[in-house]
Amino acid sequence: MEVQGCVAIVTGANRGIGEAFVRVLIEEGAAKVYAGARDPASARHLEEQFPGKVQAIALDVTDHGQIAAAAAACPDVSVVVNNAGAFHNELLIGAADMSAARNEMEVNYFGPLAMARAFAPVLKSNGGGAILNVLSVGGILAAPNMGGYSPSKFAMRAAGTCIRAELAGQGTTVTSLIVGSVDTRMAAHVKGAKEAPEDVARAAMRGITRGTDEIDTDRFAIEMRAAKARDPKGLERQMAKAVHVKEPSTGR
Template sequence: MDIQGSVAIVTGGNRGIGEGFVEVLIEEGAAKVYAGARDPASAQHLVDRYPGKVVAIALDVTKPETIAAAAAACPDVSVVVNNAGAFHNKLLIGADDISAARDEMEVNYFGPLQMARAFAPILKANGGGAILNVLSVGGIVAVPNMGGYSPSKFAMRAAGNCIRAELAGQGTSVTSLIVGSVDTRMASHVKGAKEQPSDIARAAMKGITRGVDEIDTDRFAVESRAALARDPKGMERGMAKMLHAKELSTGR
């Protein structure tokens, strides 16, 4: 499908990678972008920047009723960008309880799943369309210091494969975006070189235009996959050492 003339909805579209997606979709010719946020007012700057092109809507992916309301209010959507994410920087065993891991799974797995379920009929009615799931290097290699975040991205990567098979008959492409280190609030604790959110979004556009199943969106993601292919066990040991690191860095 073409981005030109498409209508997209971006979860967590008010900042970070989500904001980058809103910007790039408009730049690439999307007719309209719904910027989903728990507080629509937080996306007002995008509405003001792109008058008539961006619509801010209330959307909390942990609340099925807001997803249902968004689907009812946005019947013209042809692209779904599942971007909203949660990272609480807690360990699986070392944390006081599993509340952080539970919330990461709610936001990073059940949220995108419920979005796909709600919008699948809409995408079908509008010619098939595309679903983009914003995942992470932590979804292809287990990162112990990420606690519940890494497992939730593994889960959503598997879910994306299942959803792709289910929706193939209606012509909906499903793309997993493997994202490395990006200059966002979520990665503020990581040192070193980071990509800009808009560059991640531009790389992801191939998922729409080419129907690619999985994309490594940046250098760190490409290098991580290569290292995993060369020495899976060595990569696992390297990730385990990060538990004791005083500072996390992209190495660049």
């Protein structure tokens, strides 16, 4: 399918990569974008910048009632961008309890799954369409210092494969976006060079136009996949060291 003329819904659209998706979709000719956010007021600036093109809607991906309401209110959607994410910077064993890991799984796995289930009939009625799942390098190699975040992204990557098989018959493509180091608030603690969110969104457009199963959206993602292929155990040992590095922001 083509981006030109499509109607998209983007979760977590009020900032970061989600906001970049809204901008790039409009830039590349989308007819309309529903900007989903827990507080739709936080996405009003996009409505103002793109009058008639962007509509902010209340959408918390952990609230199945809101997801169902969104699917009913947006019957013209042909592209679903599952972008909303949670990262609590807690360890699996070292955390005081499992609440952070549970929430990361709710937002990063069950949320996109619920969106796919709710919008699959909508996509079918509109010719098949596309689902883009915004994942992470943490979804192709386990990052011990990321606690529940990395396992949740692994889970959604596997789910994407299953959903792709289920929806192939109705012509819906499902693309996993492997995102590396991006200049967003969620990645504020990460040091080093970071990509612009808009560049990641532009790279992801191939998932719509080509139906690509998986896309490494930036240089860091490409380099990490290559490092894993060269020496997976060496990379695992290197990443394990990060668990013991004290971060000023967390005291670890």
